[in-house]
Amino acid sequence: MHELIVDLHIHSHYSRATSKNCDFEGLYRWGKLKGINIIGTGDCTHPAWFAEMRDRLEPAEPGLFKLKDEFADPIDASLPPSVRNAFIRFVPSVEIASIYSKGGKVRKLHQLIILPSMEAVSELNARLERIGNLKADGRPILGIDSKELLRHALEVDSRALYIPAHIWTPWFGMFGSKSGFDSIAEAYEELAPEIVAIETGLSSDPAMNRRVADLDSVTITSHSDAHSPQKLGREATVVQCDTNYESIIGAIKSNDERMVGTIEFFPEEGKYHSDGHRACNVRFTPAETAAHKGICPVCGKPLVVGVLNRLDTVAAQYPGHAPRDTKQVEYIIPLSEIIAELNGTKSTAGKAVTEAYHRAISLLGDEFSILRSVPVAAIETAGLPLLALAIERMRTGQVLRDPGYDGIYGTIKVFKDAAERQATANQMSLL
Numbered sequence: 359m360h361e362l363i364v365d366l367h368i369h370s371h372y373s374r375a376t377s378k379n380c381d382f383e384g385l386y387r388w389g390k391l392k393g394i395n396i397i398g399t400g401d402c403t404h405p406a407w408f409a410e411m412r413d414r415l416e417p418a419e420p421g422l423f424k425l426k427d428e429f430a431d432p433i434d435a436s437l438p439p440s441v442r443n444a445f446i447r448f449v450p451s452v453e454i455a456s457i458y459s460k461g462g463k464v465r466k467l468h469q470l471i472i473l474p475s476m477e478a479v480s481e482l483n484a485r486l487e488r489i490g491n492l493k494a495d496g497r498p499i500l501g502i503d504s505k506e507l508l509r510h511a512l513e514v515d516s517r518a519l520y521i522p523a524h525i526w527t528p529w530f531g532m533f534g535s536k537s538g539f540d541s542i543a544e545a546y547e548e549l550a551p552e553i554v555a556i557e558t559g560l561s562s563d564p565a566m567n568r569r570v571a572d573l574d575s576v577t578i579t580s581h582s583d584a585h586s587p588q589k590l591g592r593e594a595t596v597v598q599c600d601t602n603y604e605s606i607i608g609a610i611k612s613n614d615e616r617m618v619g620t621i622e623f624f625p626e627e628g629k630y631h632s633d634g635h636r637a638c639n640v641r642f643t644p645a646e647t648a649a650h651k652g653i654c655p656v657c658g659k660p661l662v663v664g665v666l667n668r669l670d671t672v673a674a675q676y677p678g679h680a681p682r683d684t685k686q687v688e689y690i691i692p693l694s695e696i697i698a699e700l701n702g703t704k705s706t707a708g709k710a711v712t713e714a715y716h717r718a719i720s721l722l723g724d725e726f727s728i729l730r731s732v733p734v735a736a737i738e739t740a741g742l743p744l745l746a747l748a749i750e751r752m753r754t755g756q757v758l759r760d761p762g763y764d765g766i767y768g769t770i771k772v773f774k775d776a777a778e779r780q781a782t783a784n785q786m787s788l789l
C-alpha cells in the first residue's frame with residue numbers, strides 16, 4: 359500500500375491552446391518535479407498522440423504504463439537528485455466534449471474517460487471515429503449524448519472510469535449554469551448509477567459539492583486540467599492502495615478507505631467562482647447578482663453566473679440536507695505563485711521565479727512535498743524563511759482571497775501587500 363498522487367485530467371500538445379512541451383518527456387519531467395505518481399495520458403482518442411503513447415510508453419504494473427528507459431534516462435540525468443527517483447506511471451485517459459440537444463436545450467458537457475489498456479483505447483477510438491472527427495483536437499468535440507458516451511465507455515471495457523469534468527463550470531459542466539443539467543438522473547437517466555465520481559474543477563471544493571444531495575453517493579475527485587506540464591497537479595486526488603489500475607481506479611470508484619481525499623485550489627482562485635462580466639469589469643457575489651436580477655449594470659446583458667451561485671441554486675433543491683464529508687482536503691497555492699508573490703512579481707514565468715522554484719525543489723524535494731509535508735522548520739533551515747512563513751499561512755488557510763469570475767483567475771495571497779511582505783522580510787533578516 360502506497361500513498362499515490364493521481365492527476366487524470368491533462369492535455370497533450372494536440373489539444374487546442376496547449377504548450378508545445380505537452381509531450382511525454384515534458385509530462386514525465388514535471389510529474390517528477392511536482393511529485394505526481396499517476397498521470398493520465400490525456401487525449402488518447404487523438405491518432406497522433408495515441409501513436410506517441412504506443413511509441414514512448416511500455417506496460418508496467420497491470421493497467422499502468424511507464425516511459426521507456428531510453429526516453430526517461432536523459433530526463434532523470436537532468437533532474438536534481440531530490441526528485442530523480444520519484445515514481446511515475448501513466449494511464450490512458452481523454453477528455454471528450456459532447457454537444458447535443460436534450461429536453462429542448464443545447465447541452466455541452468466535458469467528461470473524462472480512463473481506460474486500463476491500449477486495446478481498450480483502440481476500441482473506444484474505433485467507435486468514436488464513426489461519430490465525429492478525432493483528429494481535429496486532442497479533446498474531441500462530438501455530437502453525442504453524454505449518456506451514450508458513457509455507454510460506449512462501459513461497453514469498451516467494464517473497468518473504464520467515466521468522470522463528468524469540472525461539473526460546475528458555466529458552459530461545459532454537468533451542472534453548469536449555461537448548458538448543464540439539474541441532476542445526474544436528468545443527464546444520464548437509467549445509467550445514472552454508473553456515475554460514481556465527479557471532478558470538482560478549480561472553482562469549487564468538496565465542501566461546496568457536498569451541499570448537493572445528488573452527489574452524496576459519488577466520489578469527489580480533483581485533477582489539474584493542465585494545458586502545459588508546469589500546470590500538472592494544480593489539483594489532484596490522493597489514494598492509498600496497491601500500485602495497479604484496479605486498485606487505484608477501484609479506490610476512486612468505491613470511495614472506500616483507500617480513497618484518501620483531494621488536493622485543492624482555494625476555490626476563489628478558479629476562473630468561474632463568482633459572477634460577472636470581464637469586459638464590463640463587473641464582479642458580483644450571488645446576492646449582488648440577485649439584487650441586479652442577473653443583469654449586468656454596465657452592458658445590460660445577463661451576467662455569467664459562476665460556480666458559487668449555481669451551486670446555491672442546485673443545492674436549494676435539497677433543503678435541510680446535511681453535508682457530510684469524511685475525506686481529507688488540502689488547500690494549496692502553486693509553489694511558483696507563492697514564489698512570485700514573495701518576489702513581488704505577478705508573472706510566474708520570469709527568470710528569478712523559475713530559478714527560485716528549482717532551487718527550492720533541489721533543497722527540499724518535489725513541489726507537493728514542499729506544499730504538503732516538509733516541516734516549516736526545515737524550510738527555514740534551508741535558508742528560505744519567508745517561504746516557510748508563506749507555506750505555514752497557506753497550510754493553515756491564512757490567505758487573502760480575490761475571487762475569479764467570467765474566465766479570469768482569482769488570486770490567493772499570503773501577504774496583504776508589498777509593505778507587509780517587506781516588513782516581515784526585514785524583521786526576519788534582523789533575527
Ligand SMILES: [Zn+2]
Nearest residue numbers: 453468523530
Ligand atoms: Zn474541460
Ligand SMILES: [Zn+2]
Nearest residue numbers: 635638654657
Ligand atoms: Zn456587462
